[in-house]
Amino acid sequence: MSSFLFDPTPHPLSRVDWTGTRAAGLARLEAFLPAAGTAYTRTRNSDLGPDDRSNVSALSPWLARRLITEEEVVSRVMASHGFVKAEKFIQEVYWRSYWKGWLEMRPQVLTRFNLDRLALNQLATEDHELAQKLSRAKAGETGIACFDAWVRELTTLGWLHNHARMWFASIWIFTLELPWQLGADFFFKHLLDADVASNTLSWRWVAGLHTKGKHYLARASNIETHTKGRFNPAGQLAENALPLSDPGLETFPSALPADEILFEDRVGLLLHGDDLHPESLPLTAKVVGAGLLLVPEIGRTDGAKNKFQRRAEQNACTRLEQAFGMEAPRMASLEDALDWALGLDVREIATPYAPVGPIAWHLADLKQALASHGVRLVRLRRPWDSRTWPLATGGFFKLKERLPYLVRDLGHL
Numbered sequence: 001m002s003s004f005l006f007d008p009t010p011h012p013l014s015r016v017d018w019t020g021t022r023a024a025g026l027a028r029l030e031a032f033l034p035a036a037g038t039a040y041t042r043t044r045n046s047d048l049g050p051d052d053r054s055n056v057s058a059l060s061p062w063l064a065r066r067l068i069t070e071e072e073v074v075s076r077v078m079a080s081h082g083f084v085k086a087e088k089f090i091q092e093v094y095w096r097s098y099w100k101g102w103l104e105m106r107p108q109v110l111t112r113f114n115l116d117r118l119a120l121n122q123l124a125t126e127d128h129e130l131a132q133k134l135s136r137a138k139a140g141e142t143g144i145a146c147f148d149a150w151v152r153e154l155t156t157l158g159w160l161h162n163h164a165r166m167w168f169a170s171i172w173i174f175t176l177e178l179p180w181q182l183g184a185d186f187f188f189k190h191l192l193d194a195d196v197a198s199n200t201l202s203w204r205w206v207a208g209l210h211t212k213g214k215h216y217l218a219r220a221s222n223i224e225t226h227t228k229g230r231f232n233p234a235g236q237l238a239e240n241a242l243p244l245s246d247p248g249l250e251t252f253p254s255a256l257p258a259d260e261i262l263f264e265d266r267v268g269l270l271l272h273g274d275d276l277h278p279e280s281l282p283l284t285a286k287v288v289g290a291g292l293l294l295v296p297e298i299g300r301t302d303g304a305k306n307k308f309q310r311r312a313e314q315n316a317c318t319r320l321e322q323a324f325g326m327e328a329p330r331m332a333s334l335e336d337a338l339d340w341a342l343g344l345d346v347r348e349i350a351t352p353y354a355p356v357g358p359i360a361w362h363l364a365d366l367k368q369a370l371a372s373h374g375v376r377l378v379r380l381r382r383p384w385d386s387r388t389w390p391l392a393t394g395g396f397f398k399l400k401e402r403l404p405y406l407v408r409d410l411g412h413l
């Protein structure tokens with residue numbers, strides 16, 4: 001008798017190979033392609049658990065570092081399904097760009113978050129009650145089974161489904177009444193796809209700070225439905241809490257910096273962890289030296305995130321060497337990067353544009369140091385970013401409305 005109804009063979013898409021190489025990202029993209037159309041629209045909201053990721057792409061760790069690019073992903077999905085069938089998936093990819101553009105025009109929101117985060121971390125060393133609540137939450141010992149399971153998933157695997165991230169953040173803020181900034185900090189330390197804009201702004205969105213007065217409340221019934229009955233925290237959640245407010249923080253958008261261009265015909269190329277795809281950079285000059293600026297380690301070095309990050313850096317160096325036929329050093333400090341750049345005897349160093357965040361701040365220091373030696377650091381912004389970021393002046397709707405034109409300009413409509 002056929003046993004197909006009880007076939008124990010897992011769906012090939014269920015398990016994700018979380019290896020920090022471009023090849024692993026491309027393999028996941030190819031495997032996911034058939035599911036990126038109407039199946040994604042229908043099923044994407046369900047968190048089927050860590051052993052079944054067949055209904056979402058799980059491409060975020062590769063996209064966050066541009067081991068694979070947004071343009072590649074959208075182009076492949078368009079070629080497989082066309083815009084109408086894949087619109088939902090394409091919208092999600094553009095959410096990533098929306099958050100980036102939104103923050104790029106409001107860097108003060110990140111500055112405020114960082115100041116608050118540092119102050120709250122300090123407070124947690126002095127306030128015994130806060131310290132205890134925080135340590136129970138981070139250890140997954142709250143007694144709310146779904147939350148505790150997501151903590152384990154986050155701290156071991158480094159990845160959570162989007163809906164689980166929303167429920168998690170909501171429970172952290174409204175049920176456990178912990179500061180959202182410390183939740184965002186906890187996510188950032190562990191997520192393989194940790195992204196300054198998507199993470200900080202999504203936490204603000206859940207709290208009700210992005211769209212003033214509109215917060216996201218996790219409901220037990222919704223969790224039960226979308227975890228297929230694995231969890232039901234009935235009676236355990238604050239389902240009527242009020243949104244947070246953030247008085248005095250100006251979120252009016254400022255202008256984006258203009259695109260920068262190379263003038264010289266011989267340049268050095270400095271890669272960094274925000275963009276590890278040198279092969280598709282808009283380079284207009286001969287690269288006479290190439291290297292990688294390392295991201296400082298975050299948290300325990302043996303964690304899943306650091307493992308992915310180190311592998312990604314190694315992979316980027318190998319590909320730099322293949323693309324430009326030269327040894328590509330890894331540089332752990334600005335001093336090393338400065339010495340390397342000056343040793344190339346060039347007047348310009350090209351680098352992918354780093355969106356606001358730790359790498360951009362490092363590069364600003366390097367730019368200044370190089371300038372004092374008469375060398376320009378030229379930040380090359382990809383056309384994808386230059387087209388999408390200016391559309392993040394208000395809500396996502398403005399960008400969403402432009403999607404058919406944005407994807408047509410990729411040459412696929």
Ligand SMILES: Cc1cc2nc3c(=O)[nH]c(=O)nc-3n(C[C@H](O)[C@H](O)[C@H](O)COP(=O)(O)OP(=O)(O)OC[C@H]3O[C@@H](n4cnc5c(N)ncnc54)[C@H](O)[C@@H]3O)c2cc1C
Pocket residue numbers: 044056057058059060061063064092093094095096097099160161162163165166169187191193194195196198199200202203206
């Ligand atoms: C509190 C919270 C924190 C988050 N932190 C991060 C983060 O640090 N890094 C990160 O990349 N995403 C973050 N997200 C967004 C989203 O949860 C993940 O991008 C998504 O779950 C990744 O899974 P996937 O690759 O299967 O996405 P899919 O559903 O397959 O979507 C494809 C791609 O689109 C992008 N995307 C999808 N949904 C979103 C979204 N809501 N916002 C931004 N981009 C999106 C991702 O790059 C994703 O890989 C956060 C969301 C919340 C609610």
